[in-house]
Amino acid sequence: MTLRVGLFGTGPWATRAHAPALAAHPGVELAGVWGRRPEAAEQLAREFGGRAYGDADALIGDVDAVAIALPPDLQAPLAAKAARAGRHLLLDKPLAATVEDAREVVAAVEGAGVRSVVFFTMRFDAGTSAWIERQAAAGQWFTGRADWYGAVFGGDTGPYADSPWRREKGGLWDVGPHALSVLLPVLGDATEVHAARGGGDLVHLTLRHASGASSTSVLTLTSPPPGAGVAIEFRGAPGIATFPDGVSGPATDALARAIDALAGGEPHACDARFGLRVTEILAAAERALDA
Structure with missing residues (x-):
């Protein structure tokens, strides 16, 4: 079964890793791209397939899963929204910029029963x-x-x-x-x-x-x-x-393994809950620095 994936993000990481890995994966159809810069979304769609979307909600509605290559403060609310809509999540690290936002993602994932993978590069290489x-x-x-x-x-x-x-x-x-x-x-x-x-x-x-x-x-x-x-x-x-x-191999190879993990149906150790735990430790370190 082919997994229809929407890519959110048009920056260097999306261009160098996410888009080529998704486009090359035999079990994936890159259905569309959304970004904060419409012209960059158009360019990625022309190069790697799918179509550019001007509305993030519309792309969520058209796919089975979302791949997010955005800053953590933008990734978390978008991931939670996509999970609540029943979409599986391929996310980047860190999961969120705050513990509260990370917990919201986990709650959405568990509430909807969707799969999640957070792309910690070394764990998938x-x-x-x-x-x-x-x-x-x-x-x-x-x-x-x-x-x-x-x-x-x-x-x-x-x-x-x-x-x-x-x-x-x-x-x-x-x-x-x-x-x-x-x-x-x-x-x-x-x-x-x-x-x-x-x-x-x-x-x-x-x-x-x-x-x-x-x-x-x-x-x-x-x-x-x-x-x-x-x-x-x-x-x-x-x-x-x-x-x-x-x-270590190319990041696109590691990302292909992360896509395999998302499509495979079995829970992975690097899921949203692990992403939450990493966020909690980072936040604890930040508090220690402030103290």
């Missing part, structure tokens, strides 16, 4: 998800770290440098979900959340986990480009597990 699963199976970890040094605002001239929501929310909310998507399945849920500021938007996040292990994360979008990168490591009874270079 074939190589990285397999590595995470091996560390989770090994267990007995004493501590872990997951550091994301992004250069979006540190001199990088990439496509996300003009992102207002990233400028406002910083690395904690943009790359923090990536770190949590690795730490939580391996070390367990966070039972304590602490945070301290560094330079720019840099945040040092420290967690205590249900397993008894602790973890740290350095999260920023303002790293100087020569210092940018990702470092993930676990230490414990199994030894030292360091995330290997070269195992």
Whole structure:
């Protein structure tokens, strides 16, 4: 059965990942595109199929599922509306900009009985998800770290440098979900959340986990480009597990696996409820920073 999907969003992530992945997926018909810039929606529809919609509600009414590539403060209310209309959800991280909005999405999903997948890239990439699963199976970890040094605002001239929501929310909310998507399945849920500021938007996040292990994360979008990168490591009874270079594939391949998960009918670990838990931890870290 072909899943008719409507794409919401026309920015760089929608253009580079969502639209090509949806258009190429054999089980999907990209039925339409809606965006805040009608001319961009027209261009995406011409390039990848479907038609441009001027009204978001009309697109929700014409599809089986929605894929949302919008800032979190816009994604959450749109996702809740689509879920209440009986549409399955392919969402991006973070799920929402506030815990209240994230809870509204979960309530809508559970109330309507629709499926949801939140696209945490590393959890859907074939190589990285397999590595995470091996560390989770090994267990007995004493501590872990997951550091994301992004250069979006540190001199990088990439496509996300003009992102207002990233400028406002910083690395904690943009790359923090990536770190949590690795730490939580391996070390367990966070039972304590602490945070301290560094330079720019840099945040040092420290967690205590249900397993008894602790973890740290350095999260920023303002790293100087020569210092940018990702470092993930676990230490414990199994030894030292360091995330290997070269195992991650293109984002479109990972997104195709997320589409598979949405279409497959079985609940996925990265659903709206997991997205809510990540939002709760980010909000707790923000409160710790304010205190």
